[in-house]
Amino acid sequence: MSTSTYTVTGMTCGHCVSAVSEEVGALPGVTEVQVDLPTGAVTVTSDTPLDDAAVAAAVEEAGYELAGR
Structure with missing residues (x-):
């Protein structure tokens, strides 16, 4: 198991x-996401370490920006 915490900007509501x-x-491999x-903290638990670029792309797809880790 791997857990990483990222900071996402632009979120304002549920x-x-x-x-x-x-x-x-x-x-792939993500088992839990806590926001x-x-x-703006997003904690991601996964079976294997995640590629930060993949997380950033997923956050951008949702319409927000990954500010850091």
């Missing part, structure tokens, strides 16, 4: 949380 969770959760709306 729909934002849902969109990011859905896109990141669809990445903290006030801080």
Whole structure:
């Protein structure tokens, strides 16, 4: 198991949380996605370490920006 935490900017509501969770959760190997709306922290648990570029692409697909890890 691997856990990584990322910072996502632009999220303002529950729909934002849902969109990011859905896109990141669809990445291969992801088993859990937890989003903290006030801080923008997105914690991703996966079977194997994730490629940061793939996470960034999923966040952008949801309409938001990955600000860092």
